[in-house]
Amino acid sequence: MARYLAWRLAALLPVLALVLVIVFTLSRLIPGDPATTLLGPGATSAQIAALRAQLHLDEAPLLQFTAYLGGLAQGDLGRSLKSGAPVLEEILLRLPATLELSLLALLLALLAGIPIGVWSAVRANSGFDHAVRVVSLAGVSMPAFLFALLLQLVFGVWLGWLPVSGRASPFFLTEPVTGFAILDALLEGDGEAALDAFLHLLLPTTVLAAFLAATLGRFVRNAMLEVLGDDFVRTARAKGLREGAVVFRHALRNALLPALTIVGLKFAEMLGGAVLTETVFAWPGIGRYMFDAIRNRDYPVIQGTTLVFALIFLLTALLVDLLSAWLDPRLRRGMR
Template structure:
């Protein structure tokens, strides 16, 4: 197992190098000049040239790439062209918000998606099965931004039950310790902050969880149907085991292993793909930070956030593969 993890970590190096080269090249192909964007349309050519020199944008692209790679090895992702702050520091300050949202959305999706998939597989072609299949299809097909706007309109605008955006009410303050709003509220003994953080999490969590729950429910249903037809399931029935034991112990257990791949990969996508959700709900996470950087052509921020997203995605896949080996002896044997 240890040798497998080491091999995967070594394989991570060329992957990250390829991502670095692609991202560094693409952000410079995007039309427009960041110096012009920062100074505005009224800037003179002399002002633009001075700013380009200050930002090292007047140097050859190859030299810019070499300087950037050297800085990465020193833990330096550069400085934001917009705010002037270190990119690494700004990403670290926003990462807890993205992780908090993604983890909660994944938990909610698991709580709803897996039971729905199991119940649909146990009663195939029933009314419940048809309804859940339709709902799952809608959940998979509906764009995240459309669902977000619908939920905001209903629960925030019309009903007024939940806040429309943000991470915490402007009337509530909490001391930042871990960066996770709920956890910080619990640690500091601030129930108002905890409740405000939970309220602001509900709508963006629902948007992110909807797609994963629908995908997970459909996947578990199909996998369970395949497992239910296996010989060992018929043997369990012949032994007179209770239906609940057959479904949960034998059926669900064998269906959860492949479902782990879906959960792991979708969680990684949430960490890097929640850009629209974070932007619509004004959630102060890395996704929204990246969106603002793209609008402002902020090279260092675009490069830094993309590298962080790619690293999180690869690390998540390694963790999922390792869990496969821990839970399945057959896979663990192949890892040696």
């Protein structure tokens, strides 16, 4: 297992290198000039040329890439062209917001998707099963930004129940200890601030969780239907075991192993979907930071945030493989 882990970690390097080359190239193909965007339409040619020289944008792309690699080898992701702040510090400042949003969305998707998938399989071809399949198809098909706007309109504008933007109300100020708004408020003993942070999380979390819950529910249903027809399930029923024990102790346990792979990959995709969700809800995470960087042609930020998303995706895939091996001895023997 240790050898397999070392090999997988080493394999991350060429993948990240390829991602870096692609992102570096594509970011330079974005229409527009960063210096012109930063200075505005009233800037003169001399001012634009001076800023380009100051930001090293007048150098050849190969020289820019070499300099970036040199800084990256020292743990330096460069400085934002717009703010001048180190990109790594800006990312670490915003990472807890994205993780808080994504982890809560993952928990919500698991709590909704797995029970719905199990019940649909147990009640296959019933009215409930047909309704779940229609809702799941809608959840998979609806664009995230459209679903976000609908939730804002209904729960924020029409009903006025939930806030539609931001991470907390301006009159709730908590010391950022962990970076997780709810946890920081609880650490300070401020229950009202924790509730306010939770209410701000509800709408963006629902948007992110909807796609994963719909996908997971459909996958668990299909996996459960296949497992429920296996011989060991029929044997368990023939022994007189209760239906609940057959479904949850035997069938679900075997159906969840392949579902684990789907959860891991879709969670990584959900982080990518956070770009749109965070932008719509003005959520101060990495996704919105990346969107603003693309709009401002901020090359170092685009490269840094893309590397972080790629690293999270690869580490999530590795974690899924390790968990699958831990649950299935057959996979564990193949990793030796």
